Amino acid sequence: MELGARVRGDFPLLARTVHGKPLVYLDSAATSQKPRVVLDALQEYYCRYNANVHRGIYAIAEEATARYEAARATLARLLHAARPEEIVFTRGTTEAINLVAGSWGRATLRAGDEIVLTEMEHHSNIVPWQLLAAEKGARLKYVPVTDAGRLDLDALDRLLTERTRLVAVVHQSNVLGTVNPIREIADRAHAAGALVLVDAAQSVPHQAIDVQQLGADFLAFSGHKMLGPTGSGGLWARYELLEAMPPYHGGGEMIVRVDYERSTFKAPPHRFEAGTPPIAGAIVLAVAADYLQGVGFEAIAAWEHTLVAYALERLRDVPGLRILGPTTPEQRGGAISFVMDVAHPHDIAQVLDQEGIAIRAGHHCAQLLHRRFGVEASARASVHLYNTREDIDALVAGLHAVRRLFTRASRPV
């Protein structure tokens, strides 16, 4: 049995119907569905050992603390971090990037310094740097995207100067599906004396990640896209970088001693975890990571490659449909964005919804990228391990229905 069909039963939500039709969920790039083990772990936390971490001198508080720190170790193993203390729990990718901008960026950047981004970044890897650049008088530069939906790496060499402090780049595009060659980018950035931040929101859920091999300095990820709960996620950073960084948020948990005028702070990662952290989120995220590793990233990546190849081939049969980004499955993830000549993305999504098919329509928080492709919006179907060939068949049938509906009116009046 193919992987999608084999694991589908683990995800209770996928059994529901929408508008009287079985749900076909093709929006995992926005958020993933959750397996039963994750939902059970969430319930178990609140029913059995809900207590605040790092303070209680009683059994369940110690249990919660131990599980919270064990979750950190699990995430560190998942990403091949050198040690658990390199993982800072955050609410997700956006907060992780803002943490780097607000702490490392504010402490490091000087007027005239440069940050290199790419045209395929999500707004969460653009706007924090714009805010920082405006405050510091720094400059932002963008690596262009080719018509084929790949980064123009020749341009990267021209953009890197001795003023470049950081290259912030997405691992896997949430719109184009493109998987970027992070190691190559990191080597060039490091040769120019810059650090590298990787937005891994779309890659950690789908492929084995080794931060050492990637050559990254910072890596941000979200729990809810990797079968975990919303409001969970984290930042990985090399420990010596974290050690040199000032606090991001101030509050409880992150201090050693508080005096009237100033305070001293804990070592990383707790220096960056002010207040009560998302305890359940972190613990349950580790359960999700274990589930993914249990299925195996090799199997997941192979199945998603098969599904994407199948989808790209089937979509070729829909007249007037144009895919944004790579049209072959090599170095490509499970997000497929497209436009149709006869129907706007919102109309496509609306018609598909009536068939129980959930896709995304809009700019997917990537306005620069859409403008680069000359459109204001696109429709996006994205897969995860639990999708099947039947889901793709339903999508393609739905798109033919969209075409029929909107060409009916295109006849001359």
Added chain:
Amino acid sequence: MALDDLYREVILDHYAHPRNRGRLDPADVTVEGANPLCGDELVLSVRLEGDRVVAARFEGRGCSISQASASMLTEAITGKSVDEVRGLIGAFKAMMRGAGPADSLGDLAALQGVRKFPVRIKCATLAWVALEQGLDERAAGRAPTRTTTETDPA
């Protein structure tokens, strides 16, 4: 909920064959409208003779509902006095809120099916909200600004 309620024949026809597409220059009222949620954008321009609309044009990009509604608007207001146009805007917005009868609105009544799809209501009202703001600005002698569905939820 049936798709036929949303995509009525007359709406699909206006989307595929928009009427009065383009821009009037000079114009007595020019106003931009945007729906940041969807990315719908349009520019309406209206020419008056005395108190009467003699021409209306629109240009823009967006979904079938926003574009068809703008196309229907340009047809509906041509030949009407400014007061009549204001009355029509009020009647249209009332219909879209479910607070007024649709029978006096002719073809525009086709858009009432959008009410069953709440996230699309702003697509239908975009052109109307923009026109109302354009008329207000002209009456007040103010320079035109950009209307968005976020500043006036209709």
